[in-house]
Amino acid sequence: MFLAHLPAGYLLARGLLALPGASSLPLTQQRRLLITGLIASVLPDFDYLYFELATNHSISHRAFPSHWPPSWLLIFFLVAVLACVLRQREWHGCNLFLLAGVQLHFMLDTIAGPIRWLAPFDHTRFTLFHVPRQPGWWVWSYANHFSGWLEVAFIATALWLAWHTCRQHRHPVFVSNRIHSKE
Numbered sequence: 001m002f003l004a005h006l007p008a009g010y011l012l013a014r015g016l017l018a019l020p021g022a023s024s025l026p027l028t029q030q031r032r033l034l035i036t037g038l039i040a041s042v043l044p045d046f047d048y049l050y051f052e053l054a055t056n057h058s059i060s061h062r063a064f065p066s067h068w069p070p071s072w073l074l075i076f077f078l079v080a081v082l083a084c085v086l087r088q089r090e091w092h093g094c095n096l097f098l099l100a101g102v103q104l105h106f107m108l109d110t111i112a113g114p115i116r117w118l119a120p121f122d123h124t125r126f127t128l129f130h131v132p133r134q135p136g137w138w139v140w141s142y143a144n145h146f147s148g149w150l151e152v153a154f155i156a157t158a159l160w161l162a163w164h165t166c167r168q169h170r171h172p173v174f175v176s177n178r179i180h181s182k183e
Ligand SMILES: [Zn+2]
Pocket: 044, 045, 067, 105, 109
């Protein structure tokens, strides 16, 4: 998946913020969680910079530890322990949104590209669908495949939700009625 990571991350973060425990949080905290979720949804792909600048392109950036789901489980665990030790209760929410966002990223990557879900213990590459290569620009192979239409669906749904929220509350993207009345 290429373009839909951010829109899908937005939809996931909005869904999590609608849960009973989260929807009653102060607006500033909801905003922080949403931003964390958005960043997390694209964060693993920042390893592409390293791939471009520091490697000879012999292995895919999806082979890097930053694209191993267990790496982020470890980070989640370490941050959770640190938050407990330092008594930073607010970190737990951001930590959870970070984990949810990056794992969603890997689920979406798995639809049409290989992800090593068990690395470093097992380097089997998991992919749900093989995208047949078509002649011409490689993007056309994805545009004509189910995964391309899924990307369009994520983008359209996220745009609709953001537009709908803005229209309802005349406020950027994430304000609920209840929260708005508190501020
Ligand atoms: Zn990725």
